[in-house]
Amino acid sequence: MLVDCSQCRTPLQLPHGAKSIRCAICHAITLIGEPRNAPPTPPPPYFPPPTTYSSNNYNYYAPPPPPIPAPLQYNHAPPSQPPSAYGRKKAVIIGIAYKNSRNALKGCINDAKCMKFMLVNRFKFPETSILMLTEEETDPYRIPTKHNIRMAMSWLVQGCQPGDSLVFHYSGHGSQQRNYTGDEIDGYDETLCPLDYETQGMIVDDEINATIVRPLPPGVKLHAIIDACHSGTMLDLPHLCRMDRTGRYRWEDHRPRSGAWKGTNGGEVISFSGCDDDQTSADTAALSKVTSTGAMTYAFIQAIERGQGNTYGSILGAMRSTIRKTDDEIGGSVVTTLLTMLLTGGSAGIGMTQEPQLSANEPFDVYTKPFSL
Template identity: 70%
Template sequence: MKSIMFPPPPSSIYAPPMLVNCSGCRTPLQLPSGARSIRCALCQAVTHIADPRTAPPPPPSPSSASPQPPHIPAPLGQLPHPHGRKRAVICGISYRFSRHELKGCINDAKCMRHLLINKFKFSPDSILMLTEEETDPYRIPSKQNMRMALYWLVQGCTAGDSLVFHYSGHGSRQRNYNGDEVDGYDETLCPLDFETQGMIVDDEINATIVRPLPHGVKLHSIIDACHSGTVLDLPFLCRMNRAGQYVWEDHRPRSGLWKGTAGGEAISISGCDDDQTSADTSALSKITSTGAMTFCFIQAIERSAQGTTYGSLLNSMRTTIRNAGSDGGGGGGGGGGVVTTVLSMLLTGGSGIGGLRQEPQLTACQPFDVYAKPFTL
């Protein structure tokens, strides 16, 4: 199971960071208190912060001034270009060699990458992968690297862009003290180093990738973690029963704080409700361990040859998970496409967990007709 419940360290309580733009790639960077310079983890450029107590030197006279070469930003190396029409951050964390280890999360990340490239025509160069298998230290899913990746995802986005954030790993929740949560809890994601650096709270995720979205930009978040129902803090939740009937619940904070976008569209599909847990299991694929939600999400898309709506997608995912509890994991076979071609390439392993008790959730920045709106990335 992907649930960790214990009081977070004080550092995980979100406070708006002091940000400066990198002098090289313009990525927002969190400036440590008292620091006068900071190195960008993405492009390695060093940004110097002016000391307001120091007066600038007088300008040199024309006769003594020597021509200066123009500033050339440090190269981004193998990182994706941040201005593609479609781009994605995929994060899968297994917490290897720890008591929190999960078996299926890196499999989830690989399968999601395959789906985005082959089904939704994302360029491989526009997908930023964060897993423990990456050799680049800036692609290890630490708290700082995850923050940088989320900033990268929305950097410079313009109308027509399609953004995806997929996360498979541990999720948790903690008491909310500012009154902006309906249930009194903040939902969190757990980076690889969460035990020392703290968790990433839904307030920060919302401020980073939801509120900046301009008109015409579309963001989809696919979160396979415990307590993830409202982990993007979006204003509206689609409450659907087993018959497929639904109403939109208003989760806007009583304080009036706006948690929507700056005109763009944000939709989140999560593995379970805020008070539920998500399974890491081999009961569905029968081949290897995966997150139950990620498996059902990919399977629902692959089985819908003519496309699908958000309502049909959500119903299909929920039905597969319910059936896994009644027939020992039915729904894992016959999917074809990504489910068989990707998972069969991965190493087998993990332990099955029957009787799944989770219900995938849908949240959005604005209510819409879930059976009329086509799903597309």
């Protein structure tokens, strides 16, 4: 039996039948009856009570969220040992440029670098708790392939405990594919496009939900920032915030008519996305030697840096305002000017219809709920 030394707390092996033992470190005598404390019994899993919902002339009960594990084949860390969690904060940041392809993007890797800088310097995420996947990485397990993105998502939620703050950021192509189960209001699943999507396929929102949303236990918070086309409901969350240009909003019910559970196991998930499901997100034009960024990531970071990140409503409103502003209204930095040129169909040669979206596992007052990472 193991006992702790009564003076220096060194673990000691008590011989069978012995009434006391002398510590070889401090020489104190420990009497039997001071066994090492057993670990506390974990609390039972949290299951919110079922609630009746009515939407679009149908009623159903949301079943309690079962603790769904991540796909077994990815339920482990990549062989190269990604960073360990520290300080109860973890992040996965993905930026894909699709270099040397007909689908190349210019701002996505810069988005990833800017997001990491903000998390480290403003929100105190330790660099060792951030897993970056871009084409610039030399580690083959940090190249944003479908396999590596799946492993990174699983790593993000593994071992999470109450109080943890998780971030999932993606900048790259997004798409849609026909849904045949009836779980999507518009009839389409949203998808992420890994670097090798043309040969390995896309990652569907159902899998993203099952991997990083449904397993989250009580007390864990996940923020997703998705800068991609067709990204409004990329995490398949049950509620979407519909906000008009005056700032008025309502929560739209996106729970599947089949009754499939798309919420969490008690945790909290909030997602900012670049556009609605039927819209496209812009990549800011790069002229001369100026660095380009994604419009949504740029607007999100600007909202935080300009002190407009007090609540979720203020962030969403600021992001939409930034993307709508004209060149005359903004002025200022060259990057901002490039963004405006793209919005107005300038150097990029196209206009942009893009409205950032907010979705969550549970509705809340967007103007009173404080934003925090």
